[in-house]
């Protein structure tokens with residue numbers, strides 16, 4: 001189990017290919033020949049996983065886009081990031097953990 | 100949202116998702132029934148035009164990019180274009196005859212293009228038949244060596260074959276060979292006229308018995324797969340296939356997919372050679388949103404769905420392709436003999452399978 005905190009920096013794995021169709025994301029993990037469809041929040045998380053910004057920064061960036069209370073959004077994004085990491089779509093960037 | 104719903108959305112909303120690029124009609128083999136129009140002339144797209152096309156397609160959120168030919172590896176910029184496609188995040192497929200895919204080039208394809216899949220043509224189970232079709236002596240032995248090398252490089256490879264009068268007698272052996280190589284084999288039971296309308300390839304169209312033999316074999320392999328043996332799959336060769344999705348169109352030709360020839364002509368599908376624009380004149384975005392030809396094609400796919408639906412239950416067994424219909428019969432709405440025969444044979448095999456299911460099984 002990969003533990004994800006707001007300080008974690010994640011990036012898309014190199015075998016991940018994805019495109020957005022009407023907001024959602026169609027994702028292919030090339031190595032596993034696996035196709036997934038992610039909802040809009042999942043798609044945004046994929047967009048944000050550039051290996052530079054932390055999960056906490058994603059939460060800030062998404063706050064403007066999505067309605068609802070920010071505690072729920074933070075929880076959802078953390079859970080999503082961890083699910084996507086478990087599914088082999090994202091990986092932590094070594095040495096990039098934010099203080 | 101499931102994948103079939105995504106496909107349905109793309110078909111309905113005309114969202115371009117899959118593009119096939121015929122990079123060149125040059126080839127290092129000389130297959131008797133090759134469908135390419137080798138007499139077609141025009142100004143080939145330049146490297147810069149391809150780069151622009153790829154970034155336009157990226158902006159349009161196109162996901163699947165198939166590099167085809169001719170033999171795509173014979174294009175002088177193949178590696179540069181493949182690498183750019185990778186950089187832009189496309190799911191890259193390569194359709195190749197496999198003849199040049201070895202050594203340094205195979206490694207560079209893996210490392211620089213990182214294709215999701217390489218589809219390689221297999222013409223027979225023996226050198227006699229394979230080389231007869233490719234008209235290049237030694238091509239069979241070289242292909243087998245190359246396929247083993249591709250496997251050892253961990254490249255994902257699929258074998259494609261077209262059933263012909265020449266190879267129908269060894270179709271079982273072709274599947275055995277694919278199994279021995281550890282590769283899936285997809286067989287198209289239909290030979291089509293050339294893209295210029297030349298019907299010469301039909302001289303090697305498979306016999307009724309050949310198609311029957313193939314379908315029986317596929318059902319038997321399907322049964323074996325259910326019992327845990329290797330799986331066999333067969334489908335038509337369209338770019339995005341004919342996925343059964345709940346939409347009002349027969350297929351995604353011109354709605355979610357297109358094909359582009361080496362001279363920039365744009366078609367709704369690799370099988371449907373009805374030009375709808377040219378990249379020397381307009382960008383792909385403009386063709387996609389404004390081409391009157393594409394609007395007609397989209398409308399035709401709706402009419403094809405109605406037309407084929409009227410054939411009643413079992414009409415899906417026709418595996419009807421409007422592109423093949425246009426080539427065979429002159430109209431995308433016209434039933435053509437190969438489709439009618441396919442339905443008859445499939446119905447026969449399904450009846451046989453039903454009877455088999457009623458037999459007491461002794462293990």
Ligand code: SF4
Nearest residue numbers: 337350368370420422
């Ligand atoms: S034109 Fe034929 S091959 Fe192309 S998508 Fe339609 S049915 Fe498939």
